[in-house]
Each structure stands twice: as C-alpha cells, then as structure tokens.
Amino acid sequence: MSNPTYDLVIVGSGIAGAIVAHQLGRQGKKVLILEAGAPVPVDRSGYMQTFFKANAKTPESPYPPTTQNPTAATPDNPLGLPDPATENAPRYTVLQIGAWRNPKQCYFDYPPQPPYLKGDSPEVTFAFASSYERIGGGTTWHWLGTSLRLFPTDFTLKTTYGHGVDWPGGQTFYQALVPYYEKATDVIGVSGDKTQLDTLYTQFKVSPSGQYGPDYDYPMPAIVDSLVDQAFDVPAVTTLTVDGNPVYLTPTPQGRNSLPGDRRQCAGNTNCIPICPIQAKYDATVTLGDALQTGNVEIRYRCVASNIRVDDDTAEVVGIDYISYDEHTGDATGSGTVTASKYLLAAHAIETPKLLLMSNKNKNFPNGVANSSGQVGRNLMDHVMYLAWGLAKDPVYAFRGPLSTSGIESLRDGAFRKNRSAYRIEIGNEGWQWAANDPFTTLADFVFGQDTNQLNGNAVNPQGQPLRFNPNLPANSQLFGAQLVDTLNGIYVRQIRLGYLIEQLPDPDNRVELSPTETDHLGLPRPRVTYRIRQDYERDGFVSAKQVSTEIFNAMGATEYTRTPPAPVLYGAADQVTATNFQYQGNNFTFYGAGHIAGTYRMGDSKSDSVLNARQQSWDHGNLYMVGSGVFPTIATGNPTLTIAALALQAADNILQDLAAA
Structure with a gap:
C-alpha cells in the first residue's frame, strides 16, 4: 500500500474526526482517516437483526464485534463474552462491567485491590461504567441525541465556585465557542425550542444573544413532549425549589428530525440507544459520507494506529504506524506508516491516551507522546448517574417516543456548586427499561412468583407503605392468562424514570494507563483503568438527587420504586468489591455511566498541567492536534456531543490556518 503525504492524517472516524475531515476536504485539503474498526455498512439492516436477536439490549448490542453469542457461554463466562485477547479492535462494553475482574472477559485491566478495605474508604476502585464503539462513525451509532450547550460558568468552575479547574481563557473561550455551537447545531440538525430555553438561560443571567447569536434559531422545532413529560409538568412539581433554584421542564434539544428532511422524521421507536432503525437520529456516518463526497478525503478501515513517530530533533510528528487486519479475530494482514503535514487524534477519551502512552518512548519523550506534563490519561471523568423510578398515579403510556424529550435543566448551575455537584435531570420515556430491565423483569416476576421489582411481594417504601401493585393478590403471585395481561398492562403504562447526570470533578488519580500484562490480538496493550468516586463534591450530588427524586414523586402523586442497593462489600478478596456501589452518609448508592467519557488529554493555559493548548494543539508537538x-478540562452538566462538535469545528479552522501559514 502506498503512503502518500497528506495535509492531515486523522485517527478515528467518530463525530469529531468526521467533522474535521469534512471541513478540510471542503477546502481542498487531502485528508486520510485511519479507522480501527469495521466499515460503515451499506444499510443498517444487519445491525438491526443483531439487535433484535440480542438478549441484552445494551448500547453495544447491534455493533461489531458482537458481544451476543450465547453458544460461547460457559460456567466461567455465563454471558458468553469474547476474550479481548482474541480480538483485533476490542472495546469496552456495558456487559463487561459485571466481568471487570476477569481479564478474559473485560477489555479494561483494573489494578488489584488491597486485601482489606474498611468502612467508607474513598480508595475503592470501581468498574468504569461507560462504553464506546470502535467502528466507522464511532460512538454516535448509539448516542441518545441530546444536544445541549454548556453554560458560561461551566468554563470557570474554579474561579466561580472554587472547584476543579477553569477552561483555558474561561469566559473568553466560551464567547469564542458560541458561533461554533451554532454551526454544530446546524451540522447535527438539532430539533429544539429556543423560546423556552431562553427562559432557562435568563435564570442563569445569560442573554439569548450571548448564548445563540442575535438571529439564531434551531433548524427544526422541538420534538413534541410526551405524556410522561406532561405528568411531571404540573404545578405541584414546578413550584418546587432545590437549593434556591426553581424546578421546571424544558424541551431537550436533540439531534433527530422533528420534520422530514435529509433524514426521516422521528417515528418514536424508543430504542434510540442502541440504534435508531430509520436514521431519524443523526450519527457521524452522515458527516463522514459528506467528507468522502468531497473527493479529498480517504478512509482506511480495519487499520489500528499503533505508534506515533516523533522526530528527535524537531519534536514534530513525522508519521503514524498502523496494523491492518481483515477479520476481527484473524491474523494481522499488513502494516505501514502514513505521513502528513499535520496529525489529528480523534479516537475517543480511552483509545487516544492509550495510543499516546504506547508511542515513541525515547530519551526526549520517555512517558509517551505529548506527555511532558504527565497528564496524558489522567482526569478521567464521566457523568456519574443516579437513577430513580416509580409508578405515576395515572397512565402515561411509557415506551413511546424518543428515549427522552424533556429534562429539568434549571438545576445545572447555582451557588450550591460551591458545596456540591450540579446535575441535569433527564426524564425517560422508556419506562423501567434502563432502571430495572423491563418489560422483562416485571414479566418474570409475575410469571414465576418473584419480586425483583418490588411489585409482587412484601416490600415497603421508606415510610413503611406497601409497594405491592395489587394488594388483593397474595405476595409472590404466579399469574397467567388475562389476569397476567391486565396486571402487566396496569404497570407498564404508568412507569416513569428520572436520570441525574451528576458532574464529576477532574481527579488525577482517575486515569487510563497501559496494562502491563493484558494485550489485544494484535499484541497492543489494553487500557488499565483506575476509577473512583471519592470526592464529597459529587457524593453530595447523589445525596441531593435522592432527596429531590422523592420530593418530585411525592409532589406528582407517584409511588417511588427506586431500589436501595446493597451495601458494598469492602473486605475479603479483591473480586468481592461490588463494582458500582458505594456508601456515603448512611446511604447506599449505585452509580450508572452516562457514556460521556472525558478529560484524559485536557486543554489548559499551562504546559505543566495540561496536554493541549486552547487551540487543541499539543504543547509538545506543534503539528499534532486532538x-x-x-480535551474537556471539566465535564460540567450538559451532554458533551454538541460541545465536541463545536470544538471540532473550531479545531478545523485552527488547522486550516496553520496549513495556510506553513
């Protein structure tokens, strides 16, 4: 394979890489993308069939490499998960969270725990709870579509509230990003309601013109609110306050069509995660296709970047090595090096630091590429999620519409951030699917006489009130026929769910490193992840979320069924530590991952404590960008994809400027 010199080589074809490729291709620049995973299919029917047959409808279930293979199940591997050591481009999956201590089942390698852990120890290492894809189009294949901007104070968390760090330039950086936010909203094709959101931004003293630009509006009107939304949007709820902030609902801006256009209009399939069957929801294959149509962009699939070459004298990047393969579990079929004037890493917040850490270790860069600060891989963050669920007093007909159409954004900022994490509240339309694996769990409860979901037994709420759905039936009833159907219908149509996206502070000990022992099939080291929720700032956010959920459910007359998780096992062998449980202030909590992996090669104002400058350019290598x-210094409270897209558009302009100046 020939290796021509390109203007830009990009590693990764997700939304950020696709946007930069498209912007440069439009300007006549020659761009090559290296993608570790499988090509974008001609149509998604194959993915849909895999999804239909999957027992677990997890975010990764439709996509290669498949994690759904019941014939591979064994007593030691009951989920039938593939061994990452046999795969050429493995990735972390939701199903692997339960296998986090078994290197043959889990892509991540976790450091061992001490033999005894006491009480409320902050040093418990948890399983990381968010997954991602390594295929053409990246993780937007399974994103929800939520397209929120960050608030100005999110860029000045340290200055304003005394926690975390500021983004480089703070408010100046935010103001420079506003026009890119507008452009990103157009690229994705966001449906939203500017008028209602203006009310929210006024609360936070952000003028509409400062947030949007004087004449900007969303490309399409907001998705119609659901009956679930309407059940929450009642005076008893909207007159509540939390730490001085009012509680009110706003339609969620989202990257799916509310009207017919280049994509089909949303049909309300309620399985946006993991896959939109009609592609009403934006995914990066749209922009990737536009990039390829310029005639200036090339993509090589199944090519895994393995090393970044750096010139010893100039510190410039001079090439990226890759290994190619044809079959996901087959032998490598080739290798090569690609060269360009500029290089861009767009391989997500786990794979990018892994590549940097395993690259070009020599006397000038002993800790890996772009890592003179020692910050590569550090400050791993996510929105750690608290889930609460219940039954509305009247039918709301869940399981219809996009997974979420409205949210409570009014609690994302305020003076309380001096003391605890902020959060946004996502209102779910999918019943208890995420919270309790319904409709399957409740069905099994009433068929087999179980009480997993607390509807068919003697469970009581914290006030001592019974939770049995039908008090006229005995506990652990086994139902069939019309009685089973009527009971299930009475439950499913009333299920409601709240999800709290709690901001997590950057912590240098939460990090991605290279495993010293575990590799993939190509012989490349797998990531070793250390992850903790150990700061009171975010733990107090969980306490607040639990209290607020109960207040909201009580105000709307709903019955709360949020299960109190068991206390974490903090003693004995390492694999006895409960993966995603922690205890704080007498409460037991389970946290969930939002899929928002951030922070591992952050921007900053100083070379000493960041990997990139404000232009998303390496401090160490002038022709390397990420x-x-x-790149996020803090994760804030908004879902990150719109900000990722805005920053990618900004980076594209920076790269074009540097190419012109070269």
Missing part, C-alpha cells in the same frame, strides 16, 4: 471529549 479533538473529542478528552
């Missing part, structure tokens, strides 16, 4: 949520 994009994606790994």
